[in-house]
Amino acid sequence: MQKRRLWIKYIGIVFAVLMWTGMGMSASAEDGKEADASQKDLAVREAYEEYLERLQGITRQAQIEGNGFAVIEDQIFPLETMCFGEVYLVPAMEKRYHRLALFFVRENGDVVYQTDQLAANNWNVGMLEQPIVEIGAVSFQDLNQDGRVDIVLIAACRNRTGEYADRKYNVGDVLFQGEDSFYRDYRISDKLNRFGMNKSAESIIAYVRDGYSAEFLYTASTKEELLANGFVIAKEQDYLRQFEKLGYLEVMPGSYTMAEFSIFMIYLVDEKGTIVWSFQPMGDYDNLYALKGIACRDIDGDGMKDLLVAARYSYAGSLEDVVIENDYEIYYQRTSGFEVDTEVKKMVRCGEEDTVADLVEQARAYWGWSPEL
Numbered sequence: 001m002q003k004r005r006l007w008i009k010y011i012g013i014v015f016a017v018l019m020w021t022g023m024g025m026s027a028s029a030e031d032g033k034e035a036d037a038s039q040k041d042l043a044v045r046e047a048y049e050e051y052l053e054r055l056q057g058i059t060r061q062a063q064i065e066g067n068g069f070a071v072i073e074d075q076i077f078p079l080e081t082m083c084f085g086e087v088y089l090v091p092a093m094e095k096r097y098h099r100l101a102l103f104f105v106r107e108n109g110d111v112v113y114q115t116d117q118l119a120a121n122n123w124n125v126g127m128l129e130q131p132i133v134e135i136g137a138v139s140f141q142d143l144n145q146d147g148r149v150d151i152v153l154i155a156a157c158r159n160r161t162g163e164y165a166d167r168k169y170n171v172g173d174v175l176f177q178g179e180d181s182f183y184r185d186y187r188i189s190d191k192l193n194r195f196g197m198n199k200s201a202e203s204i205i206a207y208v209r210d211g212y213s214a215e216f217l218y219t220a221s222t223k224e225e226l227l228a229n230g231f232v233i234a235k236e237q238d239y240l241r242q243f244e245k246l247g248y249l250e251v252m253p254g255s256y257t258m259a260e261f262s263i264f265m266i267y268l269v270d271e272k273g274t275i276v277w278s279f280q281p282m283g284d285y286d287n288l289y290a291l292k293g294i295a296c297r298d299i300d301g302d303g304m305k306d307l308l309v310a311a312r313y314s315y316a317g318s319l320e321d322v323v324i325e326n327d328y329e330i331y332y333q334r335t336s337g338f339e340v341d342t343e344v345k346k347m348v349r350c351g352e353e354d355t356v357a358d359l360v361e362q363a364r365a366y367w368g369w370s371p372e373l
Contacts, residue, residue, distance in 0.1 A: 048128055051094065055101060055116060061109045064092050069101060075135045079104070082148050083180050084112045089138070089151070097129045100155055102175075104182075113181055119189040120155035120171040131157040136170055136316075139201035143208045148177035152201045152208075167315070169284050172198030174208055191215060199286045202259035212258055217265050223252065223273040231256050231265075234291055241296045243268070244304045245335055246276055251296060253309070255288055264288035266309060277337055281329040285313035289324055293356035299344075300367045304333040308363065310356050326350045328359050 054067040064071055069092035077089045081104075090103040099121050104113040120132050136154035143150045153173045159165050172192040175182040188208060192198050195215045197207045206212040216229040227233075233254040242248050250269040255262045266279040282288055292310040299306040310328040328350045330341035341363075348362045 044128060051097060058114065059111050061090060061105045061111060068096060069094050072135055075138055077138065081177060083177060087112060091135055098132045099130050100132050117184060119173045119193060120157060123157060123171055131159050133158045133168060137201045141205055141209060143174060144176060150177055151175040152204050154198060154201060170198045172204050174204065196263060199261045200259060203261060206259045214256060214258055214263055217256055217263060221275055223269045237291060237294050243333060245333060249276060251294060253294060261286055262288040279331055281309045282313055286315040287313065289314045295356050295360050297360055299330060299363050300332050301369060306333050307331045308360055310350060310359055326352055330363060
């Protein structure tokens, strides 16, 4: 009995030692992770301070290149301002981190004002490096009707990796002229980019100066609200369907035109006119070129109707040409709503001659449906 007690006591001591050393190792690992994170934060801060020192050290146009920035020569414009007088707007790209800076330069080369406080410079949140490739557009307008010329700016961006690595997207901004400098309204910049009103300078002007907005497309709760704000239903594709989990609904595709761009959306509306679900099939394309069609069929074999939409879209390509592309989306009906496809599109491409019926059959074949079913 005594031996048994000693053995249990020995096991307890060993277990306690193992627990203590394990906890110590765990604590050491956590301490190591925190130290690494702290070192990375310190490195980022030091890099940003070095970048900021170079930027703020530029007091003459001749210093821009030497401080690590490349002047964008074809986007230099003369500008008559009330706060600085006659100046040149000189944009420049920081070579290492791809950040955009704007310099306001007098005839004698003096920099009277500079800023890098732009939406595109904060696109990669918390990072010094940004995805800016070039300036997409610059326009000068009095947007807030105060008698001062404001600046509309679009930065063309492309990610290094991921979904947008192969094509550009826009980040829009507005710099309002004040009494002694230019300033941004962050709320305006946020809405411009969050609700897709950054496609062109004309789109931004239509929103900021003229009061048009695409925001209602994403916030409306009823069909009546959509129509009251200018949404146009594509009647040839508007029909009623019974959805197993959501009931009898109107499948209501349509578009809203802002400036020269047509924004495409699809809504599911119940008998009371309430929007039950909405889809954004055009993603980050600039414009709906033509709607091919919409199909409501069970695609993945779970017994519930899914939705496939195919269309032709356009977007600005390189050298300012317009690219027209065929694309489609599949939305699978689930218990709580719809889920966008991430599998079929990796395997099934949408060609120019592909119809909605073709895409449906190819998608169903991916999920194991035989052609006869």
